[in-house]
Amino acid sequence: MYGNCKPEVAIYRNGFPLLRTIVFSFLVFVINRSRENIMKFKSSLKNQLVLISSVILITVLVIVVTFSTISNSRYFVGSTEENLDRIVEDVNNTLSLYFEERILQLQGLSNNPQVARYLQTGENEESVTIMFRSVFSTYAKFENIFLTNSDGTIVMSGNKKGAIGLNVTKFPFWALKSNGKDYHIDDMVYRSPVTKKLVMVVAIPVRHNGRVLGLVCLPLLWEQFTSSFIDTAKIGETGYLAIMDGKHKIVAHPSKNLILKSAEGYSFFKKIKELKNGFQRYHDMDDWYYMSFKSAKLGTFTVMGVVKEDDILRGLKTTRNIVILISIVSLIMGLIFMYRYSTTLVEPIKMMTEGAERFSIGDIEME
Numbered sequence: 001m002y003g004n005c006k007p008e009v010a011i012y013r014n015g016f017p018l019l020r021t022i023v024f025s026f027l028v029f030v031i032n033r034s035r036e037n038i039m040k041f042k043s044s045l046k047n048q049l050v051l052i053s054s055v056i057l058i059t060v061l062v063i064v065v066t067f068s069t070i071s072n073s074r075y076f077v078g079s080t081e082e083n084l085d086r087i088v089e090d091v092n093n094t095l096s097l098y099f100e101e102r103i104l105q106l107q108g109l110s111n112n113p114q115v116a117r118y119l120q121t122g123e124n125e126e127s128v129t130i131m132f133r134s135v136f137s138t139y140a141k142f143e144n145i146f147l148t149n150s151d152g153t154i155v156m157s158g159n160k161k162g163a164i165g166l167n168v169t170k171f172p173f174w175a176l177k178s179n180g181k182d183y184h185i186d187d188m189v190y191r192s193p194v195t196k197k198l199v200m201v202v203a204i205p206v207r208h209n210g211r212v213l214g215l216v217c218l219p220l221l222w223e224q225f226t227s228s229f230i231d232t233a234k235i236g237e238t239g240y241l242a243i244m245d246g247k248h249k250i251v252a253h254p255s256k257n258l259i260l261k262s263a264e265g266y267s268f269f270k271k272i273k274e275l276k277n278g279f280q281r282y283h284d285m286d287d288w289y290y291m292s293f294k295s296a297k298l299g300t301f302t303v304m305g306v307v308k309e310d311d312i313l314r315g316l317k318t319t320r321n322i323v324i325l326i327s328i329v330s331l332i333m334g335l336i337f338m339y340r341y342s343t344t345l346v347e348p349i350k351m352m353t354e355g356a357e358r359f360s361i362g363d364i365e366m367e
Helices: 007-110 113-121 125-138 172-179 222-229 269-275 309-360
Strands: 146-148 154-157 198-208 211-221 240-244 249-252 278-284 287-295 302-308
Touching (some): 007 125, 007 198, 007 287, 007 302, 113 146, 113 198, 125 154, 172 198, 172 211, 198 222, 211 222
Antiparallel strands (some): 278 287, 287 302
C-alpha cells in the first residue's frame, strides 16, 4: 500500500495537512481574541491617556492658582504694611514739626526780658501786650496766646476776648510750674471753657534766676490741624488716618461722631497699648482691617493709618482671576495636545491589529 516509502514518512506526509489546519486554527483563535483585546486596550489606553493628562493639568492648575494666591496675598499685605507705615510716619513727623514750631514761637516770648520784667514789676505792659497780640494775629490756628503769673492767673492775652483773670491751676499744663521741664504738650484734647472748641495747650515757663515767674501758653485749635493734615488724607478707597490722645480718646477721625470717644472698647486698642508702634490686622463691624500705628515723637498721641482688607484683596482677586483664565486656556491646549499625542501612540497598535486581521484570513505577506 505504501510502496517503497517508509511508514513514518507516509504518516508525516498524510498527517501534515491536518496538523497544519489545527495549528492554523489555533493561531486564528488566538489572534482573534488578541485583536478584540487589542481593540479594547486601544480604546482604554486612549481614554486613560486623556484622563491622566486631564488630572495632571488640573492638579498643576490648582497648584499654580494656590501658590499664586498665597504669594500675592503675602505681597499685598507686605506692601500694605510698608505703605501704611510710610504714611503714618509722615503724619507723625508733621505732627512733631507742628509742635516744635509752636514751642519755638513760645520760647521767643518766654525768653524776652520784657516779659520777665512785666511779671516781676508790672512794667512794659504795653509793649508786652503788642507782642502777644502780634503773635496771635499772625497765626489763625490759635485760640489764644496768654501769659499767667506765678499764681496761675491769666494776666496777658493776645486775643482781646481772652479770659483775663481766669485761674488755670487745675489744667494739666500748670504742672510745668513745678516739674522742672522746659515745655509742656497736653496729652489730651478737650473743649475750651472759653470758646467750646477743641483745643490742646502747649506751654513754656518764664524763668528768672531759676525761678518760674509764670507760663506762656498757647491753646491750639485742634480742628485746624486735623482739617489740614488728617481729614483730607485718603488711603485707597476706604482707608483713613486717625489720632488717639494720651487719655485713649479718639481726637481725629473721618467719622466726627467718634471724636472724644474712648478707644478702649475697640479690638485694635489692646495691641496699641502693648506695642506703642506696630502693625495689626483686626476685626470690627463685620469687616477686617489693617492698621499701622506709631506714637508721636512729641507728646503722647498715637497716629493710626487704617485700610479695609477688601481694598487690599481686590487687587489680589483680579490677579488671581487672570491666573485662573491663563491656566484654563493652558488646560484646554494641553488636552488638545494630549489627544493628538494619544492618537499617535495608538497608531502602531492599530497597525498591529490590522496585520493580525490579515493574518487571520491567510494573508501572511509582509508590507
